[in-house]
Amino acid sequence: MRIILTAAAVLTLAVLPVAAPWLQFVLTLAIAKGFAALGVAVLLRAGLISIGHAMFFAASAYGVAFLAHAGINDLGLLLVLSVLVAALTGAIAGAFLVRYRAIFFAMLNLAVSMVFYALCAKLYGVTGGTDGMPVPIPAVFGIIFAEPAFKSVLFYLSLALMVLVGLAVQRYLDSPLGHALSAVHTNEIRLEYLGIPVWAVLLIAYVISAALAGLGGAISAFAIGRVVPDFAFWTASGHLVLIAVLGGIGGVPGAFIGALFLELLHSAAVTVTDAWNLIVGMALIIVIMFMPQGIYGLFARKEASSP
Amino acid sequence: MRRPILEANNLCVAFNGVKAADGASIAIHDGEFLAIIGPNGSGKTTLLNICTGYIRPVSGSVLLDGNDITRLSPRAIARRGVARAFQIPQLFSAQRVIDNMMLALAATDGLWSVVRPLETAKRREEAMALLGLVGLDGDADRISSTLPEGHRKLLDIAVALALKPRLLLLDEPTSGVSALERFPLMEALMSALRQRRITALFVEHDMDVVARYASRVLVWNAGNIMAEGRPDEVFGNAQVRERVVGVA
Ligand SMILES: Nc1ncnc2c1ncn2[C@@H]1O[C@H](COP(=O)(O)OP(=O)(O)OP(=O)(O)O)[C@@H](O)[C@H]1O
Ligand SMILES: [Mg+2]
Numbered sequence: 331m332r333i334i335l336t337a338a339a340v341l342t343l344a345v346l347p348v349a350a351p352w353l354q355f356v357l358t359l360a361i362a363k364g365f366a367a368l369g370v371a372v373l374l375r376a377g378l379i380s381i382g383h384a385m386f387f388a389a390s391a392y393g394v395a396f397l398a399h400a401g402i403n404d405l406g407l408l409l410v411l412s413v414l415v416a417a418l419t420g421a422i423a424g425a426f427l428v429r430y431r432a433i434f435f436a437m438l439n440l441a442v443s444m445v446f447y448a449l450c451a452k453l454y455g456v457t458g459g460t461d462g463m464p465v466p467i468p469a470v471f472g473i474i475f476a477e478p479a480f481k482s483v484l485f486y487l488s489l490a491l492m493v494l495v496g497l498a499v500q501r502y503l504d505s506p507l508g509h510a511l512s513a514v515h516t517n518e519i520r521l522e523y524l525g526i527p528v529w530a531v532l533l534i535a536y537v538i539s540a541a542l543a544g545l546g547g548a549i550s551a552f553a554i555g556r557v558v559p560d561f562a563f564w565t566a567s568g569h570l571v572l573i574a575v576l577g578g579i580g581g582v583p584g585a586f587i588g589a590l591f592l593e594l595l596h597s598a599a600v601t602v603t604d605a606w607n608l609i610v611g612m613a614l615i616i617v618i619m620f621m622p623q624g625i626y627g628l629f630a631r632k633e634a635s636s637p
Numbered sequence: 638m639r640r641p642i643l644e645a646n647n648l649c650v651a652f653n654g655v656k657a658a659d660g661a662s663i664a665i666h667d668g669e670f671l672a673i674i675g676p677n678g679s680g681k682t683t684l685l686n687i688c689t690g691y692i693r694p695v696s697g698s699v700l701l702d703g704n705d706i707t708r709l710s711p712r713a714i715a716r717r718g719v720a721r722a723f724q725i726p727q728l729f730s731a732q733r734v735i736d737n738m739m740l741a742l743a744a745t746d747g748l749w750s751v752v753r754p755l756e757t758a759k760r761r762e763e764a765m766a767l768l769g770l771v772g773l774d775g776d777a778d779r780i781s782s783t784l785p786e787g788h789r790k791l792l793d794i795a796v797a798l799a800l801k802p803r804l805l806l807l808d809e810p811t812s813g814v815s816a817l818e819r820f821p822l823m824e825a826l827m828s829a830l831r832q833r834r835i836t837a838l839f840v841e842h843d844m845d846v847v848a849r850y851a852s853r854v855l856v857w858n859a860g861n862i863m864a865e866g867r868p869d870e871v872f873g874n875a876q877v878r879e880r881v882v883g884v885a
Pocket of ligand 2: 681682683724808
């Protein structure tokens with residue numbers, strides 16, 4: 331049942347841009363943000379809210395820009411290397427941050443990301459300041475595409491990665507380490523007494539979540555063709571938390587459903603009205619009050635009631 | 638005489654001037670089932686906290702197999718084969734009963750295998766066997782916070798057993814467990830301990846349980862040992878009868 335639903339959803343996404351080409355860009359960005367929101371959702375399992383994950387999103391996006399600038403011109407290689415940049419940044423920040431909990435964790439993530447944002451914005455000579463850096467169109471397995479074709483390749487690659495990475499993350503969450511991560515939320519004392527090192531469990535989760543945010547950032551960099559400091563701004567981080575909560579805490583499909591919902595709502599709202607924030611705010615209130623499992627919970631519950 | 642598994646020497650700890658351990662020393666030997674009894678607030682739980690590294694004593698030392706573990710973390714001590722069941726159950730309350738068990742089993746074998754799921758056929762079978770031991774096999778798929786208090790206590794004990802310890806520390810295993818279930822639980826526990834060659838120390842308020850199952854009894858009072866010996870010897874002691882057994 332679950333497999334059929336997922337396959338149907340992915341197929342729908344695959345054919346949508348054929349019917350409405352303008353949707354392709356929106357959907358690519360939605361999937362990119364879905365990856366980053368999934369990163370936030372991974373940490374939410376442990377009860378930790380990061381209001382700074384746009385930093386890893388941006389770190390990887392800038393990574394793409396710098397590496398492309400340095401002469402690397404292959405989509406696959408750029409993706410892998412930039413995600414590694416995000417993971418490494420995550421390992422360094424995480425080593426310091428996973429000692430904190432609750433509001434301290436949230437605020438320290440915010441603080442570190444704001445420092446990162448300021449560096450991106452102020453180091454004009456290195457990062458281009460608020461102008462940002464251009465991201466050229468890379469080759470794909472040696473083939474150089476024109477811009478429209480490349481954007482299509484990027485979209486379908488993102489879609490494929492969404493399925494593959496989604497499955498991998500689900501696997502991780504189902505593993506002993508994934509369960510230990512949820513256990514941090516409920517009882518750290520028992521974890522200690524089981525002989526499980528809580529900091530290692532959290533650091534691994536933190537690096538995975540940073541890498542996921544990084545994957546989203548790299549895809550965005552290619553889709554937009556430019557990286558700017560705003561990628562790392564705290565509102566972007568808040569946006570990711572919003573998506574994660576909207577989609578439903580913990581569920582892997584939830585992060586992508588939340589991102590798609592919000593991006594589609596955004597593009598619909600800005601064309602008819604400028605009350606975008608009002609609409610998002612209302613949507614969030616409704617979800618939190620009436621759908622504590624998030625939008626994904628609607629599907630999950632249906633599935634549970636059908637034997 | 639053989640060297641004790643666990644040995645605590647001259648422990649001192651005070652909370653705001655209240656002495657929870659006041660120069661006390663204990664030793665527990667291979668194969669023993671040592672009971673600790675004593676009035677409320679006399680420092681029994683504190684003793685377990687010290688022995689498992691949760692609290693550092695002001696002075697004194699704890700030795701495991703002759704090695705100093707006084708300054709080790711609970712995690713390091715757990716990895717050396719000491720498991721603990723708590724006076725107030727410490728569970729992963731949002732997770733299923735069986736997941737609590739399987740995570741404990743995974744802690745000793747294969748926590749780091751990310752590609753394999755927590756639930757494997759082998760692990761599930763092992764978890765079910767232990768749950769069966771404490772009579773919780775019918776509740777395996779329940780969320781553990783929905784268990785009644787007494788059953789959460791049983792789950793806490795089963796989780797400790799899942800660590801395959803050499804030494805098990807039980808803090809009032811039968812409190813919260815109904816009088817009807819108490820003796821069946823103790824029988825099951827004793828046979829599990831014997832079968833697995835686990836040495837155990839238990840804090841207990843039910844004197845019938847102590848009299849029937851303990852191989853030796855320590856009477857704890859105001860952070861020190863007031864009496865020690867076989868159950869019949871200790872219960873024959875007039876001072877103990879008055880201060881501890883009489884009120885229990
Ligand atoms: N972390 C702590 N902070 C302050 N005081 C504490 C702490 N832990 C224990 N105490 C105090 O130390 C004394 C001994 O407590 P402890 O819990 O060890 O007693 P106990 O023998 O286990 O009692 P009970 O039979 O009620 O479980 C009590 O007066 C208690 O209030
Ligand atoms: Mg106690």
